[in-house]
Amino acid sequence: MSLxxxxxxxxxxxxxxxxxxxxLEEPTLSAGLHNPTCGDELxxxxxxxxxxxxxxxxxxxxxxxxxxxxxxxxTDAVRxxxxxxxxxxAESFKDLLMRRSSDRSALGELEALEGxxxxxxxxxxxxxxxxxxxxxxxSLSEGxxxxxxxx
Amino acid sequence: MSIAARREDFPLLATQMHGHRLxxxxxxxxxxxxxxxxxxxxxxxxxxxxxxxxGVYELAARATQDYxxxxxxxxxxxxxxxxEIVFTRGTTESIxxxxxxxxxxVLGPGTNVVTSAAEHHSNLLPWQQAAWAHGAEVRYVAxxxxxxxxxxxxxxxxxxxxxxxxxxxxxxxxxxxADISAAAEIAHAYGAVLAVDAAxxxxxxxxxVRALGADFLSFSGHKxxxxxxxxxxxxxxxxxxxxxxxYYGGEMIEEVTLQGATWKETPWxxxxxxxxxxxxxxxxxxxxxxxxxxxxxxHEHEVELANYLAQRIREVPGVVVxxxxxxxxxxxxxxxxxxxxxxxxxxxxxxEGVCVRAGHHCCQPLMxxxxxxxxxxxxxxxxxxxxxxxxxxxxxxKAKEFFHxxxx
Ligand SMILES: Cc1ncc(COP(=O)(O)O)c(C=O)c1O
Numbered sequence: 001m002s003l004x005x006x007x008x009x010x011x012x013x014x015x016x017x018x019x020x021x022x023x024l025e026e027p028t029l030s031a032g033l034h035n036p037t038c039g040d041e042l043x044x045x046x047x048x049x050x051x052x053x054x055x056x057x058x059x060x061x062x063x064x065x066x067x068x069x070x071x072x073x074x075t076d077a078v079r080x081x082x083x084x085x086x087x088x089x090a091e092s093f094k095d096l097l098m099r100r101s102s103d104r105s106a107l108g109e110l111e112a113l114e115g116x117x118x119x120x121x122x123x124x125x126x127x128x129x130x131x132x133x134x135x136x137x138x139s140l141s142e143g144x145x146x147x148x149x150x151x
Numbered sequence: 152m153s154i155a156a157r158r159e160d161f162p163l164l165a166t167q168m169h170g171h172r173l174x175x176x177x178x179x180x181x182x183x184x185x186x187x188x189x190x191x192x193x194x195x196x197x198x199x200x201x202x203x204x205x206g207v208y209e210l211a212a213r214a215t216q217d218y219x220x221x222x223x224x225x226x227x228x229x230x231x232x233x234x235e236i237v238f239t240r241g242t243t244e245s246i247x248x249x250x251x252x253x254x255x256x257v258l259g260p261g262t263n264v265v266t267s268a269a270e271h272h273s274n275l276l277p278w279q280q281a282a283w284a285h286g287a288e289v290r291y292v293a294x295x296x297x298x299x300x301x302x303x304x305x306x307x308x309x310x311x312x313x314x315x316x317x318x319x320x321x322x323x324x325x326x327x328x329a330d331i332s333a334a335a336e337i338a339h340a341y342g343a344v345l346a347v348d349a350a351x352x353x354x355x356x357x358x359x360v361r362a363l364g365a366d367f368l369s370f371s372g373h374k375x376x377x378x379x380x381x382x383x384x385x386x387x388x389x390x391x392x393x394x395x396x397x398y399y400g401g402e403m404i405e406e407v408t409l410q411g412a413t414w415k416e417t418p419w420x421x422x423x424x425x426x427x428x429x430x431x432x433x434x435x436x437x438x439x440x441x442x443x444x445x446x447x448x449x450h451e452h453e454v455e456l457a458n459y460l461a462q463r464i465r466e467v468p469g470v471v472v473x474x475x476x477x478x479x480x481x482x483x484x485x486x487x488x489x490x491x492x493x494x495x496x497x498x499x500x501x502x503e504g505v506c507v508r509a510g511h512h513c514c515q516p517l518m519x520x521x522x523x524x525x526x527x528x529x530x531x532x533x534x535x536x537x538x539x540x541x542x543x544x545x546x547x548x549k550a551k552e553f554f555h556x557x558x559x
Contacts, residue, residue, distance in 0.1 A: 003499055003553050012557045039511040039518065039525050040494075062524050064494035119498055 006115040006122075007065065014069035014109075019076050020058045031136035035128055040067045044075070044132040054078045054086055059132075064125055066116055071129040073109045083137060090130035097123050154448045156536035160185040160440075164534060171504025174539040174546075179323050179351060179483050179530035180508055181373045184437075188376055191436030192429050203428055204402055204419070218428050221435035222418075228438040229368065230359035231385050237418040238431050241382035242350040243273040245369030246317075248384055248421060249346055252394040253367070254281030257314040263288040265308050265343075266317040267300050268516040269325065274348040275516070278317050287314070297475050298325035298517065302333035313343040320352035320363075324512045324528065326457065326474040326483035328352070335364025344390065350374055355453055355482060355532070357446040360385055372434035376441060381430030384421075391417040398423035441533075449533045453482035456531045460484050460540045464529075467547055473521060482531040485512075488547065491554045493525040499553060500527075503546035505539075 024030075027045035034041040040063030047056035057075040061068070074093075078086040085106075093110050095101035097117045104111045116126045158164050161183045166173050175183060201211040203218045219233070226233045239245045258264065264282045266275060268291050282289045290313075293304045300318060309316060316338040321328045331347055338345040344366035352358060353368075354375035360368055365385070372381040386394075396403055396414055400423035405413040414420035441449065457479045464470050469489035488496050497509035508528045511518045518524060529543060 003502055003550075004557075006498070007495070007554070007557050009557055012554070016558060037510065039515070041524070064492035064525075066495070119501075122494070122498060125494065 006119060008112045008115070010109060010112045011065060011069040014072040015065035018059075018068060018072040020072065020079075021060060022058045023060055024056060024058055029136040029140055031132045031139060033128060033132040033135060035063070035067075035124060037124075040064065040125060040128055042067065042071055042128050042132050044071070044129060044136060046078075046133075046136060048083060052083050054081055054083065059129065063128070064122075066113065066122055066125040067128045070110070070113055070126045073113070074129045074133070077108050077110060078133075086133065087137065090133050094127050094130055097126055154444060154452050154533070156452070156534055157185070157444065158534045158536065160187070161534050162186060162189070168504040168506075169502050172538075172542065174505045174535075174542040176529040176531060176535065176539060176543060177506045177508050178354075178374070178532035178535075179528065181379070182354065182376050182532055183534060184378070184433075185376055185440050187440045188378070188433050188436045192378060192433040195429050195432040200429075202425055214428060217432050218426065221431035224435035224438050225383050225431075226385075228358075228442065229353060229370075229385060230361055232388060234416070234418055235385055235388050235391065237384040237386065237391070237421040238426050239369075239382045239384050240380055240427070241371040241373065242348060242369045243277075245367075245382055245384035246274055246346070246348060247277045248397050249367045249369070249386070250277035250281040250317075252397050252421075253315070253344070253346075253390065254278075254285065256394060258282055258285040258287040260286040261312055262314045263290050263310075263312050264315045264317060265290045265292060265305070265313050265338075267292045267294060267319075268520055269294055269298050269300065269322055269327075269514065270317070270319055270517075271323055271348060271350070272513045272515070273350075274317055274319055278315070288312075292318075294517075294520065297327055298322060298473070298521075299327035299475075300329050300334070302330055302337060305334055306337050309337050309341050309343065311341055313338070313341050315346055316343055317346045317348070319348040319350070321349075321355065321481045321483070322474075323351050323483060324473070324485055324514050324517055324526070326479055326481050326485065328480045331363045331365060335366075338366075339364065344387075351481065351483070354441070355446075356450040366390055372430060372437060375434070375437050377434035377437035378430045381427045381434045383434070386417075388417070391421070394421075396420045396423065400424045402426070444533060452533060453531050453535075454479055456535055456537070456540065457482045457484055459537060460529060460531065460543070463540055463544045464547060467544065467551065469551065470547070473523075473526065482535075483528065484530070485526045485528045487523060487526050488551060490558070491550065493527040495554065496527050496547075496550055499550035500543065500546045503542065503549065505543050505546045507543070 024045040028048040029046040042061035201214040346367040353370040368385040373379040403423040493509035
């Protein structure tokens, strides 16, 4: 097993130069998650307009290169996408890492994380940001969001 | 080195991992099992299996004998009497049992439990919950810079309201060892009891509960070469005798009517339901095995190896080692490599056949004090040798080079 298959250059680049780190002042959607087995922490803030399009996406947290790079790539990927499209990215990423599908078409840079599938113990690091996203969207359907948007 | 490493006694250690020799350095999480333990469990199932304390037939008598012999073995392993040993699922259940049953008896408004921020969650949450449920306070002793609990710091917080002092003997993170006898003296001076989390000490050093002055002492079978799902609680006979059961059901009663029930003597009143008989047999076989090697020798072997390990990894630039600065007194060494998250490091070491733990080690409050969200931990046991340490160091150097290269 080779480390190069997992820790691709682009992953380490996102880890060391995260693209969208920070908090939003008035996020439409927000969710915090923490991975109790390893201590990784992540908060995801989203600004979503009336049409349900993600206008801004930022994250804050601490964790390993996999979880932080995935968060950086995901926030990059969902900007300008509808919540539905963002959800498809999250789902298709999870499917790829859990080897339920090999469809990479929606993933863009996130595809670089595919090698994590070889380390089952690390899959939850890679999917932390997607789980935060799903939690944020869920809070919306439960009326917990602070705005009114169509998912 | 005082003993030759016992690698050959442990079948699993012959496993190849990712094409490498296996360097298992996570015994603080769980130990590997020697052939003697595997054989004892198998023999029990093949020759003596029946339910205990029930049947009148010969087989049931043999199973009961095996189970009670196991209690005898475990009690003598720590210098206790057999009736002072309650079999549990492990340290966590043992501590919960004391916190609930003894806690209910002694905790209330105006009283307090003293513990520390360095405790494993298993020795923190049961006491928090018990104290808060009864309106008692939880106090935390101030930690020394190396994460240890000094008798002086303990004396600062214990007072006449203290009912329980709950401390770990050996830390699963810092590699420090508490002065339990001194803690017992302080607790007893105020009429409090001392409850010791011995999950990381009973497997690794000679223990005599009387010499330590412990009133309760909890440990797990799986960390001392025994099976998972079995552990023990030592409780001073007079304390156990005054405590209420926690699990009600079969096996633990004397007489049951529709109006009420009376309980068996201790320790059986705390063992409601069919116990883990094979587990107890395996745990006793583990104690016999460890005793045959010699607990003093095991301790010396581990300390020597841990000193070697700490010294070797400190030679790698960028490595930070936590815990004692000088001589170590246990086999646990916690560290970080600058610029590489502990998880990434553990994955890299794994690809070289080296197993270390990464994370918060079930000690979130302590990790906050260390200002490290995550650390890597290597821990040794009687089957580890210098080759394991050298393999770790080589893998560490390789990991460092790798992450520096891809991080360009
Ligand atoms: C110091 C300490 N206390 C308690 C425990 C809990 O032991 P168990 O999980 O066997 O109940 C552990 C094990 O990780 C430990 O290291």
